[in-house]
Amino acid sequence: MLDLDMSPYGPFVWGAYALSAIALIGLSAVIVQRARSVAARLARLEADT
Amino acid sequence: MWGLANPDRFMRLTRGWGAGLGLLAALLIGAGLWMGFTAPEDYQQGDTVRIMFIHVPAAWVSLAAYVALGAASFAALVWRHPLADAAAKVCAPIGAVFTVLALATGSLWGKPMWGTWWVWDARLTSVVVLLLFYLGVMALRASIDDEGRAGRAAAVLALVGLVNLPIIKFSVDWWSTLHQPASVFRGDGPTMTADYLWPLGLMGLGYSLLFAALWILAIRTEVRQRRITALMLRQARGG
Numbered sequence: 001m002l003d004l005d006m007s008p009y010g011p012f013v014w015g016a017y018a019l020s021a022i023a024l025i026g027l028s029a030v031i032v033q034r035a036r037s038v039a040a041r042l043a044r045l046e047a048d049t
Numbered sequence: 050m051w052g053l054a055n056p057d058r059f060m061r062l063t064r065g066w067g068a069g070l071g072l073l074a075a076l077l078i079g080a081g082l083w084m085g086f087t088a089p090e091d092y093q094q095g096d097t098v099r100i101m102f103i104h105v106p107a108a109w110v111s112l113a114a115y116v117a118l119g120a121a122s123f124a125a126l127v128w129r130h131p132l133a134d135a136a137a138k139v140c141a142p143i144g145a146v147f148t149v150l151a152l153a154t155g156s157l158w159g160k161p162m163w164g165t166w167w168v169w170d171a172r173l174t175s176v177v178v179l180l181l182f183y184l185g186v187m188a189l190r191a192s193i194d195d196e197g198r199a200g201r202a203a204a205v206l207a208l209v210g211l212v213n214l215p216i217i218k219f220s221v222d223w224w225s226t227l228h229q230p231a232s233v234f235r236g237d238g239p240t241m242t243a244d245y246l247w248p249l250g251l252m253g254l255g256y257s258l259l260f261a262a263l264w265i266l267a268i269r270t271e272v273r274q275r276r277i278t279a280l281m282l283r284q285a286r287g288g
Contacts, residue, residue, distance in 0.1 A: 002086055006096040009161050016100045016157040020150055027146050031263050035270040042273045045280050
C-alpha cells in the first residue's frame with residue numbers, strides 16, 4: 001500500500017526528496033542541453049569546413 | 050578497453066548509451082521509489098527511514114564517482130590520453146553534485162533523528178573533505194589556462210584525494226561516530242530487512258546508472274567541444 005503520509009516528519013522527508021529531484025533533474029537537463037548545443041555547433045562548423 | 054580509449058571509437062561505441070542508460074535508470078529509480086513508499090515505516094526512525102533510499106545511493110555514487118575520477122586521472126597522467134583527461138574533467142562536477150546530495154539529505158535525516166543538522170564526526174567530516182577534493186580538482190583545472198598543464202595538475206590532486214576513500218569507508222569503524230556503521234556492505238552480510246534492502250538496491254542501481262549515463266554524455270560533449278576548439282584553431286591559422 002502506497003503511503004505518502006510522512007507526518008510528523010513530512011518536511012524532512014519531502015524536503016530531501018524535493019532537493020534530490022531538483023538537483024538530479026537539473027543536472028541531467030544541464031548536461032543534455034549542453035550536449036545538444038555542442039553537437040549542433042560542431043555539425044555547423046564541420047559543414048562550413 | 051584500450052580500443053575504447055580512441056575518441057573516435059568511443060564516440061561510435063557509446064552512441065545512444067546516454068539515453069539508454071538514462072531510461073534504465075529512470076525505470077529502476079521509479080521502481081525503487083514505489084517499493085520505498087510501500088515499505089512499512091521503521092519502528093525507531095518512523096518515516097524518516099525513507100530518506101535512506103536517496104541518501105545512501107547518493108553517498109555510494111559520490112564514492113564511486115571519485116574512484117572513476119581517480120582511474121581516469123591515473124590514465125591521463127600516465128598515458129597522457131586525451132579521452133581519459135576528458136573523462137576526468139567532466140567527472141568531477143557530477144561527483145560533486147552527488148556528494149552535496151549525500152550531505153544535504155543526511156542532514157535532513159539527522160535533524161529529526163539525531164536532534165542536530167550537523168555534527169563534525171569522522172564520517173561526515175571525511176565526506177566534506179571528499180567534496181572539497183571535488184571542488185579543488187575543478188578549481189585547479191579552471192585556474193590554469195594551458196589545457197595540458199591544467200589536466201595534469203588536476204589529475205595529481207585527484208590521485209591525492211583517493212587516500213580519503215578508505216577513510217570515509219572505515220571512519221565508522223576506526224572512530225566513535227554518531228553515524229551508524231555499515232549495514233549493507235558487511236563481511237557478515239546486510240543487517241537490513243528485505244523490505245528496505247530491495248528499494249535501497251534498486252535506487253542504488255538506478256543512481257549508479259544515472260551517473261554512468263550523465264558521465265558518458267558529458268564525455269561525448271567534451272570530445273566534441275575539443276574538436277570544435279581544434280577546428281576553430283585550424284580555421285584561425287588558415288585565415
